[in-house]
Amino acid sequence: MNNPAQKQNARTAITPTREQDFPEWYQEVIKAADLAETSPVRGSMTVKPYGAALWENMTAIFDKWLKDYGIQNCMFPVLIPVSFLSKEAEHVEGFAKECAVVTHHRLEKDGKGGLIPAPSAELEEPYVVRPTSETIIGEAMARWIQSYRDLPMKLNQWGSVMRWEMRTRIFLRTSEFFWHEGHCAFETPEEAEADTLHIMGLYKKFFEEYLALTGFHGPKTPEERFPGAINTIAFESMMQDGKALQAATTHDLGQNFSKSIGIKFQGRDGKEGFVHTTSWAYSTRIIGGMIMMHGDDDGMIMPPRVAPVQFIILPVIKDEATGAKLIEFCDGIAANLKKSGFAAKVDSRDIRTPDKMWEAVKKGIPVRIEVGQREMEANSVTFVRRDLGKDSKKTCTVDEFYGLAQGVLDDIHNGLLERNRKFLHDNTVDGNSVADIRNFYASGRIGFVRVPVEVLKDPELEKVKQEFKVTARCMPFEDKGAKVLIAKSY
Amino acid sequence: MNNPAQKQNARTAITPTREQDFPEWYQEVIKAADLAETSPVRGSMTVKPYGAALWENMTAIFDKWLKDYGIQNCMFPVLIPVSFLSKEAEHVEGFAKECAVVTHHRLEKDGKGGLIPAPSAELEEPYVVRPTSETIIGEAMARWIQSYRDLPMKLNQWGSVMRWEMRTRIFLRTSEFFWHEGHCAFETPEEAEADTLHIMGLYKKFFEEYLALTGFHGPKTPEERFPGAINTIAFESMMQDGKALQAATTHDLGQNFSKSIGIKFQGRDGKEGFVHTTSWAYSTRIIGGMIMMHGDDDGMIMPPRVAPVQFIILPVIKDEATGAKLIEFCDGIAANLKKSGFAAKVDSRDIRTPDKMWEAVKKGIPVRIEVGQREMEANSVTFVRRDLGKDSKKTCTVDEFYGLAQGVLDDIHNGLLERNRKFLHDNTVDGNSVADIRNFYASGRIGFVRVPVEVLKDPELEKVKQEFKVTARCMPFEDKGAKVLIAKSY
Numbered sequence: 001m002n003n004p005a006q007k008q009n010a011r012t013a014i015t016p017t018r019e020q021d022f023p024e025w026y027q028e029v030i031k032a033a034d035l036a037e038t039s040p041v042r043g044s045m046t047v048k049p050y051g052a053a054l055w056e057n058m059t060a061i062f063d064k065w066l067k068d069y070g071i072q073n074c075m076f077p078v079l080i081p082v083s084f085l086s087k088e089a090e091h092v093e094g095f096a097k098e099c100a101v102v103t104h105h106r107l108e109k110d111g112k113g114g115l116i117p118a119p120s121a122e123l124e125e126p127y128v129v130r131p132t133s134e135t136i137i138g139e140a141m142a143r144w145i146q147s148y149r150d151l152p153m154k155l156n157q158w159g160s161v162m163r164w165e166m167r168t169r170i171f172l173r174t175s176e177f178f179w180h181e182g183h184c185a186f187e188t189p190e191e192a193e194a195d196t197l198h199i200m201g202l203y204k205k206f207f208e209e210y211l212a213l214t215g216f217h218g219p220k221t222p223e224e225r226f227p228g229a230i231n232t233i234a235f236e237s238m239m240q241d242g243k244a245l246q247a248a249t250t251h252d253l254g255q256n257f258s259k260s261i262g263i264k265f266q267g268r269d270g271k272e273g274f275v276h277t278t279s280w281a282y283s284t285r286i287i288g289g290m291i292m293m294h295g296d297d298d299g300m301i302m303p304p305r306v307a308p309v310q311f312i313i314l315p316v317i318k319d320e321a322t323g324a325k326l327i328e329f330c331d332g333i334a335a336n337l338k339k340s341g342f343a344a345k346v347d348s349r350d351i352r353t354p355d356k357m358w359e360a361v362k363k364g365i366p367v368r369i370e371v372g373q374r375e376m377e378a379n380s381v382t383f384v385r386r387d388l389g390k391d392s393k394k395t396c397t398v399d400e401f402y403g404l405a406q407g408v409l410d411d412i413h414n415g416l417l418e419r420n421r422k423f424l425h426d427n428t429v430d431g432n433s434v435a436d437i438r439n440f441y442a443s444g445r446i447g448f449v450r451v452p453v454e455v456l457k458d459p460e461l462e463k464v465k466q467e468f469k470v471t472a473r474c475m476p477f478e479d480k481g482a483k484v485l486i487a488k489s490y
Numbered sequence: 491m492n493n494p495a496q497k498q499n500a501r502t503a504i505t506p507t508r509e510q511d512f513p514e515w516y517q518e519v520i521k522a523a524d525l526a527e528t529s530p531v532r533g534s535m536t537v538k539p540y541g542a543a544l545w546e547n548m549t550a551i552f553d554k555w556l557k558d559y560g561i562q563n564c565m566f567p568v569l570i571p572v573s574f575l576s577k578e579a580e581h582v583e584g585f586a587k588e589c590a591v592v593t594h595h596r597l598e599k600d601g602k603g604g605l606i607p608a609p610s611a612e613l614e615e616p617y618v619v620r621p622t623s624e625t626i627i628g629e630a631m632a633r634w635i636q637s638y639r640d641l642p643m644k645l646n647q648w649g650s651v652m653r654w655e656m657r658t659r660i661f662l663r664t665s666e667f668f669w670h671e672g673h674c675a676f677e678t679p680e681e682a683e684a685d686t687l688h689i690m691g692l693y694k695k696f697f698e699e700y701l702a703l704t705g706f707h708g709p710k711t712p713e714e715r716f717p718g719a720i721n722t723i724a725f726e727s728m729m730q731d732g733k734a735l736q737a738a739t740t741h742d743l744g745q746n747f748s749k750s751i752g753i754k755f756q757g758r759d760g761k762e763g764f765v766h767t768t769s770w771a772y773s774t775r776i777i778g779g780m781i782m783m784h785g786d787d788d789g790m791i792m793p794p795r796v797a798p799v800q801f802i803i804l805p806v807i808k809d810e811a812t813g814a815k816l817i818e819f820c821d822g823i824a825a826n827l828k829k830s831g832f833a834a835k836v837d838s839r840d841i842r843t844p845d846k847m848w849e850a851v852k853k854g855i856p857v858r859i860e861v862g863q864r865e866m867e868a869n870s871v872t873f874v875r876r877d878l879g880k881d882s883k884k885t886c887t888v889d890e891f892y893g894l895a896q897g898v899l900d901d902i903h904n905g906l907l908e909r910n911r912k913f914l915h916d917n918t919v920d921g922n923s924v925a926d927i928r929n930f931y932a933s934g935r936i937g938f939v940r941v942p943v944e945v946l947k948d949p950e951l952e953k954v955k956q957e958f959k960v961t962a963r964c965m966p967f968e969d970k971g972a973k974v975l976i977a978k979s980y
Binding site: 045046073081085097102104114136149159350 | 529530534536542543545546568569572574588589593594595596598603604619630652654666668841
């Protein structure tokens, strides 16, 4: 697809290729990169060490930004009383019904070697494993907020949530997924709106500057908003198959939520009012987006600034006599790179070098450094960029490499982002009517169609939406509300 | 109790005092420090921003140490299939029965405005909210480990677990609590044993050097071991009421767990064998220990090295004209302290200074800095140590203070640790028999009784255990297995 380094008919590390079967390629990349796997819990995934390290890097950066903005992290219960969901009718209609429901608080032996929920331990009121924490955080805010002096209240939580899903795909759609959820309360509607814009700005910055992922951002159409929101702003990325992936959203809930939960405050004028709330999130779903945007037929390509390993160093051992010395030499290079703040790792396992090499490729490690006897003697390294493949192979002295390291990572980052930007724009076409949307998708092309918002009022649009399974993704800020993007989506 | 700065009959910020009602004092300290609260979910707590910031500081330090030791973090599902628990009989007998049991995957309207578990959505096999992840991580290890080359496998997870508790106390015993759980697999029994010792060493270092909490550490008696373990090492701290708090444990599970789950590997000799596993944890419980060990009748005393706020700066505003300038001056001090890596905060809220002062006291902020007009003009600060109270008040120039800051925090830390150490040793008495234990507790004294391990064989011991609700806590390493500690405990 959009990777110029990928040659047709070359042997690829991943089977099938993107061209042959994109969804299956996606699953194989995850397996080959050892990021995550399906778990024995229906629809839930296990994020393996490499995937967890990636998520940790992603959370560490963003968490710091949130704190700089004055967000306070909390830890709310994993369960939510069912009655809390009943309070918020729209919430329930939206997505709260497909939940893991806790009905008992004890297991007992069934007499056949198994365990069953103890009938004597049925709960009077069931709980659900949180599908989102809006209601339980709202209940707390209603108690914690008394007056305007307690505002703004800006809370966030890192954790997992659970929505029972029937058709699941690792990272993209799983019953349990990991995320952060921000919930803020403000005195005025202006502050709430500013919050959703500010956080969306942080998302955009984070996606572009760290994940090398770009996209369009802007308000959702009223029909596509979060249940109960007066405005939802979305960041929509384009995957290599032309489908949209909603990478993050921020919601302005106005007073809808505070009125249904009862989050009141005494204003500066002494009068009681309802707060204006917002909520926003990004999740492990974005990892799916990174795979589907950056990956190629040899596997994952990790954006360097969040890569768990930025430099993998392979000692190319020819005979045992010199092996230990070679590993020591490599360890020294890794130690120096680490000292400069890079994530460097020596792969000194007792397995074949080509196996190590292919593992590094499939995991998408930005730079692979190969050190053989000759390199060691010349105090040099040979290195290859993952994004450009073996044609990018270069040799230089170790000291030169230290000087180059940051620049190489930045180049890879910029290259990925630029490639993503070009792909997004090359595959976003302008149209003027429902007919233009129909013609685009009927021709088998992939990507987004950008049309004037007036097209939303055309009754024919519904048919096209159903025929091609497309939806309105967002109204890009860059078009100042005049246009809307139509696309297939994940 | 053990705080020399606390004067009798003085007005205290916390009612009741420790002397009057220790358990009630504990709850009041948590409320006054705004650390956490009981949640609407039965037996579960909500950790509020101040408590969450403390936990984050605690996890950041320890997580780094774990990584330095080669631990890889993972994210396993929050649910566990019930059949997994059935596999491990001892596990279930131990603690897995009192669980939150998920039986349905959908809610539906009950027609009366409420929601009920949908009868059509009953799960074929129920799940439990994880009470610990041993079984699900074990199942993964059984698939991930093929040969000795895959060993050691050292995994860890930060998250929460849930065990249904009837009598709960915030931090000390809640249905849901936050922790990390390490699960490792090794080729040899020696490595597994070394792992439990190494991690216990890290716990001890962490508790003493960061939480200013000391205690005895050593193996549990066989009866007190973790279900299925061949050895459990515990760290037992003493609270101000003389009761023991088990602050952390490491377990050597030998091959018991790997055999029941089936975690096999091909050894260097080509033969198949079972791995040797370990597990270990500390939890938010230790926050309860910090409160009960360091706190006084004015509230919490935060150990400085993990304190969310180390320096709180109060601008003492006399008139509005100079107020803004004073706040600016304080902001400058905070910025400089932050630049040096300290957690400093200016409390510029529009409330009375004494209220701010008492809030800082109750939250246990290590150092309170007061800046009035006079201080500003002299480019100086007045500061008070939380552990020593108002008699420690000093004034110095701002520059002098920057030079003093680290030393003051270290002094507070060392003072807390020393006080804890003295209290522990003053209240640990040596005995030789069951009669000595009985006499100690019958006299109303508080603390630990250390007796020769032979006393464990005395049939009379059981009566004393029941009469005074004491148990064998651990066999301290410092006594080389010859002695055992008897104590009441949390």
